Amino acid sequence: MPTATPEQPAERRPPVRDPEAPRRVTLLELFFDLVYVVALSLISRGLIHELNWERAFQSLIMLMALWWTWAITTLVTDLYDPQRSEIKLLIIAVMFGALLMTTAIPEAFGARGLVFAGTYVAIHLGRGLFLMPTVRRHRQTQRRAARIFTWFTISAIPWIIGAMVSGHARESLWALALGIDYLGFRLAYPVPGLGVVPDAQRNVTAEHLSERYQQFFIIALGDAILVTGTVFSLHHSETENIGAFAIAFATTLLLWRIYVHKSGELLPHAIAMSKQPSKFLNSAPYTHLLMVAGVVTTASGFDLVLLEPTGRTPPAWLAVILGGPALFLAGRAAFEFEVFSRVSRSRPGGVLALLTIAPGLLFLAPVYAALGAMLVLAGVAVADHLRSRGRPPEDPAPPH
Numbered sequence: 001m002p003t004a005t006p007e008q009p010a011e012r013r014p015p016v017r018d019p020e021a022p023r024r025v026t027l028l029e030l031f032f033d034l035v036y037v038v039a040l041s042l043i044s045r046g047l048i049h050e051l052n053w054e055r056a057f058q059s060l061i062m063l064m065a066l067w068w069t070w071a072i073t074t075l076v077t078d079l080y081d082p083q084r085s086e087i088k089l090l091i092i093a094v095m096f097g098a099l100l101m102t103t104a105i106p107e108a109f110g111a112r113g114l115v116f117a118g119t120y121v122a123i124h125l126g127r128g129l130f131l132m133p134t135v136r137r138h139r140q141t142q143r144r145a146a147r148i149f150t151w152f153t154i155s156a157i158p159w160i161i162g163a164m165v166s167g168h169a170r171e172s173l174w175a176l177a178l179g180i181d182y183l184g185f186r187l188a189y190p191v192p193g194l195g196v197v198p199d200a201q202r203n204v205t206a207e208h209l210s211e212r213y214q215q216f217f218i219i220a221l222g223d224a225i226l227v228t229g230t231v232f233s234l235h236h237s238e239t240e241n242i243g244a245f246a247i248a249f250a251t252t253l254l255l256w257r258i259y260v261h262k263s264g265e266l267l268p269h270a271i272a273m274s275k276q277p278s279k280f281l282n283s284a285p286y287t288h289l290l291m292v293a294g295v296v297t298t299a300s301g302f303d304l305v306l307l308e309p310t311g312r313t314p315p316a317w318l319a320v321i322l323g324g325p326a327l328f329l330a331g332r333a334a335f336e337f338e339v340f341s342r343v344s345r346s347r348p349g350g351v352l353a354l355l356t357i358a359p360g361l362l363f364l365a366p367v368y369a370a371l372g373a374m375l376v377l378a379g380v381a382v383a384d385h386l387r388s389r390g391r392p393p394e395d396p397a398p399p400h
Contacts, residue, residue, distance in 0.1 A: 015084035039102040040223040044299040051316045071285045074212045097123040117163040124152040151184035220295040224252045227299045231306040240309040248302040254377040287334040294328025309367035321369045346383035
């Protein structure tokens with residue numbers, strides 16, 4: 001019989017990420033992201049289908065649910081080895097589930113609520129059922145998976161009950177379920193008898209995790225580009241739409257510029273130099289969700305403006321056109337504090353400027369509302385440039 005080789009015990013180790021392994025994002029992870037291109041597009045288009053506060057709340061619930069499937073899967077690929085066949089299989093399974101959820105978006109609060117909620121629950125519970133036996137030889141890692149599984153089991157109850165009811169009851173129950181999911185993550189999944197997930201098991205790979213969040217933000221900008229291109233192509237004969245098209249493109253470019261300026265570029269360095277990388281893990285999902293929500297709302301505003309650039313701007317339209325950039329700037333301010341432990345005045349100043357110009361824009365055409373939002377973002381970008389011009393490169397906040 002052949003003798004055992006030294007490699008055999010290593011093959012039986014749990015598929016946790018090797019600190020010495022390559023930290024680049026894998027092609028499978030990029031392939032996985034394609035699902036969310038479709039999901040964000042359906043959410044941004046659905047937001048303006050029936051433009052009211054209830055529809056906005058429903059869109060937020062769907063965005064938060066889909067974002068959480070992406071964020072937790074990204075955490076899995078950061079903590080576990082994405083090159084191992086078990087983790088590749090898990091990513092593919094989640095991708096299938098996320099795509100099934102995406103198909104239910106148009107009727108998630110109607111006839112396909114059970115598909116949306118059931119798939120969400122199946123993704124998170126299925127991941128735990130898959131990981132716990134896979135890492136059974138590593139007790140600490142298995143306990144981490146068990147804590148997370150317990151919290152998702154609790155949130156599964158309002159998810160499924162919510163799918164069985166309709167109207168405001170479904171919205172309330174699904175909001176409760178998301179509150180449980182997001183709170184569990186923030187509290188490090190405390191479970192009686194097991195405690196919380198130790199900080200040592202919440203350390204992250206700086207290059208990988210930061211690159212993943214940057215990539216998702218680019219996906220969100222891709223939705224804005226998609227709306228700009230497809231809607232304009234249907235109305236290219238109108239002179240007003242040429243101006244609206246240029247404003248939409250410039251706005252998208254400014255969103256990208258404001259995101260990457262300093263904080264976006266230095267995020268990997270900020271995580272790497274911190275003595276507590278887990279603090280970024282605690283905040284990054286929330287700050288990026290807010291920025292992504294802002295970009296998705298901005299894309300909805302592009303849709304409105306490109307379809308009808310002239311005439312009076314209804315209050316609901318103005319809330320979308322200006323609210324998207326305001327959400328983005330709020331999230332961007334939190335993101336900057338995450339990296340530098342301070343907030344530039346241009347961020348809250350931009351939000352205040354959007355609020356200031358809002359009343360006057362009610363009497364103007366939607367294209368001028370979009371122009372106003374673009375000029376505010378341009379002012380923020382210029383302020384960023386002037387603040388950093390001639391100064392040495394700024395380092396992230398000292399580790400603490």
